[in-house]
Amino acid sequence: MIFLKSFRIPTDDEEEFFFIPPPVNPDYKTKNFRTVYQTKYPFLFFPGRGVPELEFSDITIFCGDNGCGKxxxxxxxxxxxxxxxxxxxxxxxxxxxxxxxxxxxxxxxISDNSRIITSDDVFDRVLDIRRLNQCIDDRRAELIGEYITERRNEEPNNLSGLEDYDRWKKAHSMRKKSATQSQYIRANLRRNAEERSNGESALAFFVDRIADGGLYLLDEPENSLSPGNQMRLKYFIEDCARSRCQFIISTHSPFLLSLRYAKIYDLDTVPVTVAPSWTDLEGVRVYRDFFAEHEEDFGD
Known part of the structure; x- marks a missing residue:
């Protein structure tokens, strides 16, 4: 399903006009000429590149070398x-x-579940899981010490306040139920978040975030993914595209560039053009030439 039909960035003339002062440009802003700004990005990034009005299909890909603007x-x-x-x-x-x-x-x-997903999102999720599990591990160590201490404590004869009562109640409960250390910790501690490899967590992140009927912008989703998981992501995207999803993807991955029926804009060409086939792309041919050079090493 196509939500976004087309998109046009400013033309070279529009960018130039933006920085022309009044009276020619009545919308001129004072900051346009101030030198305190070290960059006017993304102005001045695409002029001369011949970026056309972008027309989208169910799966559209931006490809090109580092720094091309994907x-x-x-x-x-x-x-x-x-x-x-x-x-x-x-x-x-x-x-x-x-x-x-x-x-x-x-x-x-555009449906409410549409979003942009970047490699930074994936990395942050992996780190969040690690931080969460570290907190759980630290708390587990505290509970082990607490269990040992409370099991050794004698029951107080005089309870002087709620603090003493709570401590007595906890120790009494342990003795009464003959709770083992493992039982006590399980009852007082949440389980660790499921731990996977970075690549498995990254793939799971995409599966969790992408729902039917949405527009999804994926920025280099192959990061952290093994070739096998890149193939799994490719099949997942193809399945989702058949379930009323639209994808706009930036990628270097030959696996994702081979997505069926994808429309590929080659940002290395001037002007920017639609590639006739993913196999014509320079980045893909680098892989092909490399494996051709080492064909004898495979011994098949």
């Missing part, structure tokens, strides 16, 4: 459409001004 385009689209995201991204004081000049067309209302 992630920048995704962030611009996400900002213009006000899509939710989980982590901050590289932006400047001029980002909002730039997106105001962008134009887009929709086929219908």
């Amino acid at each position: 992630s920048t385009l995704l962030n611009i689209i996400s900002e213009k459409l006000s899509l939710p995201r989980e982590t901050p991204y590289n932006r400047s004081d001029f980002f909002e001004d730039y997106t105001e000049l962008c134009r887009y067309s929709l086929s219908g209302k």
Whole structure:
């Protein structure tokens, strides 16, 4: 299903006009000429690159070398459409001004579960699980010490307050039920979050976040994924595209570039063009040439 039909970034002339002062440009902003701003990004990034009005299919891919603007385009689209995201991204004081000049067309209302998912989101999730489990492990050590201490404590003859009563009640409960250390800890501690490898956690993150009927912008989702998991993600995306999802993806991965029926914009070409086939892409041919050079090493 197609939610976003097309998107157009400012033309070279529109970018140039933005920085022309009054009276020629009545919308000129004072900050446009101030030198305190070290960057006017994303202004001045795409002029001369010949980026056309982008027309989208169920699966559209931005590919190209590092620094070609794949992630920048995704962030611009996400900002213009006000899509939710989980982590901050590289932006400047001029980002909002730039997106105001962008134009887009929709086929219908974008669903609420639409979002942009970046590799930073995945990394943060992996680190969150580690931090959570570390806190649980620390608490487990405290409970072991608490259990040993309370089992050794004698029951007080005089209870002088609620604190003494609570301590007596805990120790009495242990003795009465003959609770083992493991039983006591299980009753007072949540279980560790399920631990997976980084790649397994990354793949699970995409599966958890992507629901039927949404527009999803994926920024280099192959990060942290093994070749096998990249293939699993490819099949998952293809299945979701058949379930009323639309994807716009930036990637270097030949596995994701081979997504069936994907429309691929090659950002290394000037002007930017749609690649006839994923096998024509320079990045893919690097892999092909490498394996061809080492064909004898496989011994098949």
